[in-house]
Amino acid sequence: MEKIVIITGGNRGLGLGLASVYHKNGYRVISISKSNIEKLYTVEHYQCDLSKPDTIENTMVEIFSHFDKNNTVNLTLINNAGNLGTVNTLENISPSNISYTIQVNLVAPLILNSLFIKLSKDWDCKKQLFNISSGAAINPYESWAMYCSSKAGVDMMTKVLSKEQKEVQNGVSIVSIYPGIVDTDMQAEARNTPKENFKSVQRFIDFHEHGELISPNEVATKIYHLDISGELKNGRILDIRNV
Numbered sequence: 001m002e003k004i005v006i007i008t009g010g011n012r013g014l015g016l017g018l019a020s021v022y023h024k025n026g027y028r029v030i031s032i033s034k035s036n037i038e039k040l041y042t043v044e045h046y047q048c049d050l051s052k053p054d055t056i057e058n059t060m061v062e063i064f065s066h067f068d069k070n071n072t073v074n075l076t077l078i079n080n081a082g083n084l085g086t087v088n089t090l091e092n093i094s095p096s097n098i099s100y101t102i103q104v105n106l107v108a109p110l111i112l113n114s115l116f117i118k119l120s121k122d123w124d125c126k127k128q129l130f131n132i133s134s135g136a137a138i139n140p141y142e143s144w145a146m147y148c149s150s151k152a153g154v155d156m157m158t159k160v161l162s163k164e165q166k167e168v169q170n171g172v173s174i175v176s177i178y179p180g181i182v183d184t185d186m187q188a189e190a191r192n193t194p195k196e197n198f199k200s201v202q203r204f205i206d207f208h209e210h211g212e213l214i215s216p217n218e219v220a221t222k223i224y225h226l227d228i229s230g231e232l233k234n235g236r237i238l239d240i241r242n243v
């Protein structure tokens with residue numbers, strides 16, 4: 001019987017850490033990202049720009065067409081892909097960048113979760129949705145209006161879907177996870193923003209200089225252990241630094 005995990009943004013950063021940890025532990029791993037990567041070691045890769053709703057739908061339908069519900073014991077989708085968008089005060093950000101960032105960080109997880117629930121409706125296996133959120137969902141950072149708003153939206157989606165799915169027989173369980181400060185391109189982007197555009201930039205430079213960044217593999221391993229130990233219960237919003 002297969003254990004399957006679909007990871008958005010499984011090609012680099014935290015997503016790559018998750019892909020490699022789940023793969024090492026015997027999962028079939030499917031990655032969805034914007035970059036066109038033919039094959040990422042033994043992970044199945046689908047190229048898809050998550051800012052485009054129709055492409056997301058086609059990709060998910062295609063992915064599910066290669067699964068066998070009678071041969072699957074565990075099916076998980078990790079909504080990990082995300083971006084900071086332009087880091088600046090809102091009046092200095094273009095409408096297209098505002099729209100793109102919300103599409104990738106919030107609209108795409110809504111669509112992916114909707115499709116996951118629909119396409120796995122009559123599956124008997126364990127079904128899980130993990131939304132990679134952020135402390136930015138509850139801490140307002142100046143110059144991160146889209147990022148903070150989208151992560152707050154992701155957490156509210158977790159709360160709503162957990163209620164909806166609780167009522168469903170063999171429903172999907174859903175959680176939000178704050179991964180902490182992870183050593184990825186996104187952190188580099190934050191600390192490389194000019195100070196005039198980002199008041200808190202020094203905080204991010206300090207995280208780096210004081211060795212406070214955690215490797216993607218370490219964070220991914222912690223998430224994996226929380227998963228298999230049954231800690232990721234429907235409706236939970238958890239910061240992995242506190243567990």
Ligand SMILES: NC(=O)c1ccc[n+]([C@@H]2O[C@H](COP(=O)([O-])OP(=O)(O)OC[C@H]3O[C@@H](n4cnc5c(N)ncnc54)[C@H](OP(=O)(O)O)[C@@H]3O)[C@@H](O)[C@H]2O)c1
Nearest residue numbers: 009013014033034035049050081082134181182184185186
């Ligand atoms: N790093 C941190 O300290 C930190 C802290 C809190 C939360 N998080 C969250 O953790 C998650 C992973 O972040 P990260 O730090 O690993 O970021 P990252 O290194 O910047 O990687 C971003 C990932 O998202 C994918 N992605 C971005 N835009 C996409 C699009 N339009 N379509 C498809 N894929 C797209 C990228 O794929 P391509 O390579 O194809 O662009 C890449 O795999 C994000 O949700 C982030 O908000 C990170």
